[in-house]
Amino acid sequence: MDWDALWLTLRLGVVTVAILIPLAMIVGRWLALTHIRGKGLLEATLALPLVLPPTVVGFYLLVAFGSGSWFGQTYQKLFGHALVFTFEGLVVASVIVNIPFAVQPVQRAFESIPPDLRDAAATCGMSWWRMIRKIELPLAWPGILTGLVLTFAHTLGEFGVVLMVGGSIPGETKTVAIAIYDRVQAFDDVGAGRMALLLLAISLVTIALSYIFTQRLGRRYA
Amino acid sequence: MLRRVFLSAVVLALTALPVRAQQDVPVIVAASDLQFAVAEIAENFTKQTRRDLKLTFGSSGNFARQIQQGAPFQMYLSADEQFVFNLAGKGLTLDRGTLYAIGRIVIMVPHGSPLKADGTLADLKAGLADGRVTKFSIANPEHAPYGARAVEALRHAGLWDALKSRLVLGENVSQAAQFATSGGAQGGIIAYSLVLSPAVSKLGNYALIDDRWHEPLRQQMVLLKNAGETARLFYAYMQSPPARAIMRKYGFVLPGESS
Amino acid sequence: MREPDAQPFGLSVALRQDAPIPLDVDLSVAPGELMALVGPSGSGKTTTLRAIAGLYRPLHGRIACNGSVWFDSTAGSFVPARQRRIGLVFQSYALFPHLTAIENVMEALGDLPADQRRDHARTLLERMHLHDMDDRKPAQMSGGQQQRVSVARALARRPDVLLLDEPFSAVDRVTRRRLRRELAEIRRDLPMPVILVTHDLDDVTRLADRVCVMDRGAILQRGTLDDVMRQPANAKVAELLDLLPDEA
Numbered sequence A: 001m002d003w004d005a006l007w008l009t010l011r012l013g014v015v016t017v018a019i020l021i022p023l024a025m026i027v028g029r030w031l032a033l034t035h036i037r038g039k040g041l042l043e044a045t046l047a048l049p050l051v052l053p054p055t056v057v058g059f060y061l062l063v064a065f066g067s068g069s070w071f072g073q074t075y076q077k078l079f080g081h082a083l084v085f086t087f088e089g090l091v092v093a094s095v096i097v098n099i100p101f102a103v104q105p106v107q108r109a110f111e112s113i114p115p116d117l118r119d120a121a122a123t124c125g126m127s128w129w130r131m132i133r134k135i136e137l138p139l140a141w142p143g144i145l146t147g148l149v150l151t152f153a154h155t156l157g158e159f160g161v162v163l164m165v166g167g168s169i170p171g172e173t174k175t176v177a178i179a180i181y182d183r184v185q186a187f188d189d190v191g192a193g194r195m196a197l198l199l200l201a202i203s204l205v206t207i208a209l210s211y212i213f214t215q216r217l218g219r220r221y222a
Numbered sequence B: 001m002l003r004r005v006f007l008s009a010v011v012l013a014l015t016a017l018p019v020r021a022q023q024d025v026p027v028i029v030a031a032s033d034l035q036f037a038v039a040e041i042a043e044n045f046t047k048q049t050r051r052d053l054k055l056t057f058g059s060s061g062n063f064a065r066q067i068q069q070g071a072p073f074q075m076y077l078s079a080d081e082q083f084v085f086n087l088a089g090k091g092l093t094l095d096r097g098t099l100y101a102i103g104r105i106v107i108m109v110p111h112g113s114p115l116k117a118d119g120t121l122a123d124l125k126a127g128l129a130d131g132r133v134t135k136f137s138i139a140n141p142e143h144a145p146y147g148a149r150a151v152e153a154l155r156h157a158g159l160w161d162a163l164k165s166r167l168v169l170g171e172n173v174s175q176a177a178q179f180a181t182s183g184g185a186q187g188g189i190i191a192y193s194l195v196l197s198p199a200v201s202k203l204g205n206y207a208l209i210d211d212r213w214h215e216p217l218r219q220q221m222v223l224l225k226n227a228g229e230t231a232r233l234f235y236a237y238m239q240s241p242p243a244r245a246i247m248r249k250y251g252f253v254l255p256g257e258s259s
Numbered sequence C: 001m002r003e004p005d006a007q008p009f010g011l012s013v014a015l016r017q018d019a020p021i022p023l024d025v026d027l028s029v030a031p032g033e034l035m036a037l038v039g040p041s042g043s044g045k046t047t048t049l050r051a052i053a054g055l056y057r058p059l060h061g062r063i064a065c066n067g068s069v070w071f072d073s074t075a076g077s078f079v080p081a082r083q084r085r086i087g088l089v090f091q092s093y094a095l096f097p098h099l100t101a102i103e104n105v106m107e108a109l110g111d112l113p114a115d116q117r118r119d120h121a122r123t124l125l126e127r128m129h130l131h132d133m134d135d136r137k138p139a140q141m142s143g144g145q146q147q148r149v150s151v152a153r154a155l156a157r158r159p160d161v162l163l164l165d166e167p168f169s170a171v172d173r174v175t176r177r178r179l180r181r182e183l184a185e186i187r188r189d190l191p192m193p194v195i196l197v198t199h200d201l202d203d204v205t206r207l208a209d210r211v212c213v214m215d216r217g218a219i220l221q222r223g224t225l226d227d228v229m230r231q232p233a234n235a236k237v238a239e240l241l242d243l244l245p246d247e248a
Helices: A003-033 A039-051 A054-065 A070-079 A087-111 A115-123 A128-157 A160-166 A176-185 A189-220 B002-016 B037-049 B060-068 B081-089 B122-130 B145-156 B160-166 B173-181 B229-237 B241-249 C045-053 C101-109 C114-127 C143-156 C173-189 C201-207 C225-230 C235-243
Strands: B027-031 B054-058 B075-077 B098-103 B105-110 B136-139 B167-170 B187-191 B204-208 B217-223 C011-017 C023-029 C034-038 C060-065 C068-072 C086-089 C161-165 C194-197 C210-215 C218-223
Touching (some): A003 A039, A003 A176, A039 A087, A054 A160, A087 A128, A115 C045, B037 B241, B054 B060, B060 B075, B060 B081, B075 B229, B081 B217, B098 B145, B105 B145, B105 B173, B122 B160, B136 B145, B145 B160, B145 B173, B145 B187, B145 B217, B160 B167, B173 B187, C011 C045, C023 C045, C023 C218, C034 C045, C101 C114, C101 C143, C114 C143, C173 C201, C218 C225
Parallel strands (some): B027 B054, B027 B075, B136 B167, B136 B187, C034 C210, C086 C161
Antiparallel strands (some): B075 B217, B098 B217, B105 B204
């Protein structure tokens, strides 16, 4: 069992969620409420990672972050090491490929709040923050949780992008999904099987938890 | 509830971020024909020096590309000297490196394959003619040296055109071996060093292919610009008698020795 | 533009715009007076109500209540909804579905010290004849009960103006009569301007002191119901009043 890879994968999932979910709450709520022109185009752009092959995303990230690019060189100057093939690079890639998994459920959740409730909150004299905290977040919570779980689970399983921008550096960019691939190539079916089983179990538990949460909350707010 | 979950997520994230390894544990990348040999050498090295290494195996061409893109590797063991010379020419390595082994290729057929392990490739030729061969595995010749040598040997035997459309390409020679032995293909041309490992040898039969049928697999290793003390020690260790003995065990021809 | 009088008491409203929703409204409501806004859907009744509440900002106009100006397009001033003292009863009730009845009312009592909110909210619910309903969620209450919570929440703001947007449209006839009676009681106790948007001529007959007939954003006629019924200003008014359903 490659504990390094497991720990790294869990860390990647948590960091991705911690960065992406707050962003998704801001962007998703804004998209749910706005009527600007070009909204459809914007939504389509954010949904792109859903349909793009991970290798396409990986390729563009390599081009954008690699040491040949302006961004890659600036990053190298600032931090003393390249962004690709590091944990930070993996986080950036993971955040980007997970955008639709986080934003869409959150946006749907905010969209499903009747606009009358926001008006009612305003006529009740509630401040904007209080309305967010007391009305919108509790009502949107199941959607936010769904986004969180999908993002986390998807991060655990992401392979193509991770392989391309991360390489397979133990303790740095070698996630469980990559470790399984490596184990298979090393003719270590037992090791691969153990890790595959673990990943399966974690994914199952995560999804089950989200269903339980959502159902319980659904009952609470019924 | 919401607040607690969010807070613990943030705390975890903050504790998780600043984890760049401070101690000197170099990332060393090696051609995947070294999967078993170098893993064993590294184990002995760590036992003797109490210094850890992070080993990653893959295709030599991919590693060369990643090094050009700024990957933080400290040492590179290529299956082909040309990749090392290219990197050296771009100023990415300490020097032009050292020849550490010469590789051999074999034809491997899994148990139960209709194909015979015939080093002259005569049975492969017959199998192509009578339809016994539908899938045959080699490493991707575009970036895996063992794949490129396999293509040369197939061309030499005059089988390339007939076999081309039935090839399964592994990402590297280790995956090619995986494909060749997993039952989906009737066989493959892979690295001798791999079939000498117990994990692979039990999966089928093999025969060496004449090394005059292809350019030699001159395997060159090199230290990269950022190499630290541990990487330098391992570089030297690779050339020491105990390491050479292990390399020999895995069928490599060592510089200064003859097969 | 004709400025409405800046009366020290009561509500005065003047709204004018051509687009996106045409509006040409002038009205004033005295404290204790109930003004009914009637007209077909799309006539601008609800938009007028939302403008008074501060939920919609028209292009031109002025809204003042009890001497303070809530909106003045020439001065560029606009007091947001949360700072106006408005009681608004929504057609959909717009109760917060995850909060109990008493929590819904307490949310409108944010200006009271925290330890007084619960008692105050309970008093308001009891005044709306809602006993032992404090801890129910909206989904666990009947339409009439939800309606009363919604009125209690509107009153909890201690509003300068009470706005009712088709409040009886979703309840049955019996409940409607009872709610009307309760509304009449509230008016007796709380002398503030009330605006009632309705489709129902019976609501107007029983509750309204005056009526405004609106069509396409403009007021066609205003006056007591008797006056308007007896002497419609034009054929359109007569036609609109004819179309209103009469419960009786």
